[in-house]
Amino acid sequence: MNDLRVCLRLARELVTLAVFQFVFAASLSVLSGQTMPAGADPQVWAEALKIHRRAIIVDGHNDITGPMVDEDFDLATSSVGKYHRDGDPFHTDLARLKTSGVTGEFFSIYVGGNRLQTHDTLRRAMDLIDATYREVEKHPQQLMMCATASEIRRAKKLNKTCALMGIEGGYAIENSLHALRNFYRLGVRYMTLTHNVATAWADAHRDIKHNGLTDFGKEVVREMNRLGMLVDISHVSDKAMHDALDVSTAPIIASHSGARGVNNHTRNVPDDVLTRLPKNGGVIMVVMYPSFLDERTNREENERTAKLRPQIEALRERFKDDQLAFREAERKLLAENPIYIADYKRIVDHIDHIKKVAGIDHVGLGSDFDGVPFLPAGMNGMEDLALVTYEMHRRGYSEPEIRKVLGENFLRAFAQAEKVAGNRQISAKGSLKRLAQ
Numbered sequence: 001m002n003d004l005r006v007c008l009r010l011a012r013e014l015v016t017l018a019v020f021q022f023v024f025a026a027s028l029s030v031l032s033g034q035t036m037p038a039g040a041d042p043q044v045w046a047e048a049l050k051i052h053r054r055a056i057i058v059d060g061h062n063d064i065t066g067p068m069v070d071e072d073f074d075l076a077t078s079s080v081g082k083y084h085r086d087g088d089p090f091h092t093d094l095a096r097l098k099t100s101g102v103t104g105e106f107f108s109i110y111v112g113g114n115r116l117q118t119h120d121t122l123r124r125a126m127d128l129i130d131a132t133y134r135e136v137e138k139h140p141q142q143l144m145m146c147a148t149a150s151e152i153r154r155a156k157k158l159n160k161t162c163a164l165m166g167i168e169g170g171y172a173i174e175n176s177l178h179a180l181r182n183f184y185r186l187g188v189r190y191m192t193l194t195h196n197v198a199t200a201w202a203d204a205h206r207d208i209k210h211n212g213l214t215d216f217g218k219e220v221v222r223e224m225n226r227l228g229m230l231v232d233i234s235h236v237s238d239k240a241m242h243d244a245l246d247v248s249t250a251p252i253i254a255s256h257s258g259a260r261g262v263n264n265h266t267r268n269v270p271d272d273v274l275t276r277l278p279k280n281g282g283v284i285m286v287v288m289y290p291s292f293l294d295e296r297t298n299r300e301e302n303e304r305t306a307k308l309r310p311q312i313e314a315l316r317e318r319f320k321d322d323q324l325a326f327r328e329a330e331r332k333l334l335a336e337n338p339i340y341i342a343d344y345k346r347i348v349d350h351i352d353h354i355k356k357v358a359g360i361d362h363v364g365l366g367s368d369f370d371g372v373p374f375l376p377a378g379m380n381g382m383e384d385l386a387l388v389t390y391e392m393h394r395r396g397y398s399e400p401e402i403r404k405v406l407g408e409n410f411l412r413a414f415a416q417a418e419k420v421a422g423n424r425q426i427s428a429k430g431s432l433k434r435l436a437q
């Protein structure tokens with residue numbers, strides 16, 4: 001072999017190596033995506049990212065479905081730096097979903113109590129379900145519909161993201177167990193019994209009419225158990241939480257709530273509910289809205305809202321023919337009146353508390369991405385979810401503990417609900433009874 005050929009071969013190998021290094025570095029940066037928090041130990045951060053990537057991550061609540069219906073938002077469109085029609089920033093799109101590491105994302109089929117006036121609760125749920133299916137049909141390389149715990153595990157192996165669905169607001173079933181069963185058939189796997197106002201059969205945290213669940217409300221819970229649809233106690237009153245625990249033979253979840261022991265807010269779960277979780281097997285999936293996480297943020301946000309109300313009303317009047325201009329002016333006004341916003345570490349304070357009171361087996365994640373006006377300081381969107389893993393790792397959580405919080409606890413509860421349903425399929429009564437109209 002002459003010198004020239006040796007040189008050529010060496011050059012070729014060097015080029016190959018350079019290309020390999022470039023591709024490797026590029027794939028690493030895509031995988032890591034998130035920015036290391038200021039002051040973090042790079043070693044601890046790198047370890048946390050490895051744990052994060054290995055884990056199956058399930059997020060209990062994402063409201064991107066609203067814009068999918070109302071604004072024709074396609075998940076393939078970059079949402080970074082963009083704002084919803086209501087002025088709040090986007091947190092979700094396909095690229096951000098990829099970076100987040102989430103395998104199981106619950107797309108919220110959110111039906112607000114205000115729709116009781118317009119009599120379109122079931123129709124709204126139908127529209128949101130269709131939009132979820134259509135996103136999966138459009139992007140089959142990255143997304144797949146899932147309805148079982150084992151499908152979520154399979155998606156992790158396939159390196160895909162599961163689209164799961166949960167109804168938020170029991171108004172969607174229009175007091176019909178027939179409708180409830182059809183939602184199950186369409187793939188809905190949890191139902192938040194209420195949103196902020198009571199249903200005809202369950203009390204909400206801000207609207208108490210029935211002293212918890214009515215007899216029909218208990219029937220709804222039993223039917224959900226029979227189907228294998230998880231009962232979600234986020235948004236419901238304390239008594240309704242306890243009634244659901246009394247009736248349910250399957251684990252319950254809170255798809256997006258914090259712990260009242262850390263922030264005394266009615267949207268959070270009190271300790272006397274947490275202490276019942278070991279027996280029930282349920283999971284509190286910790287919300288990432290700073291006003292639910294932190295007392296000071298909540299107070300300052302409420303004070304700011306009250307203080308700026310006249311100015312915001314004036315802006316609304318001034319820009320009544322131009323919603324976009326109104327939202328921009330409103331955003332500017334809010335930016336000029338900043339409040340304290342708790343950072344991502346506060347999420348882990350709630351995880352710590354639930355771990356202490358209920359145990360490590362009963363805590364998970366339920367972000368409420370795209371359902372809240374702002375996220376904890378340090379988080380721009382779902383791409384920053386690894387911050388939660390980092391903070392748990394930094395506080396000394398072991399990898400098995402972290403994996404439980406990120407997804408394994410939910411998967412266990414979900415599989416248990418499937419088992420309860422399997423055992424009860426045969427003993428089910430026909431159509432059960434309907435709420436008296």
Ligand SMILES: [Zn+2]
Binds near residue numbers: 168235256371
């Ligand atoms: Zn909610």
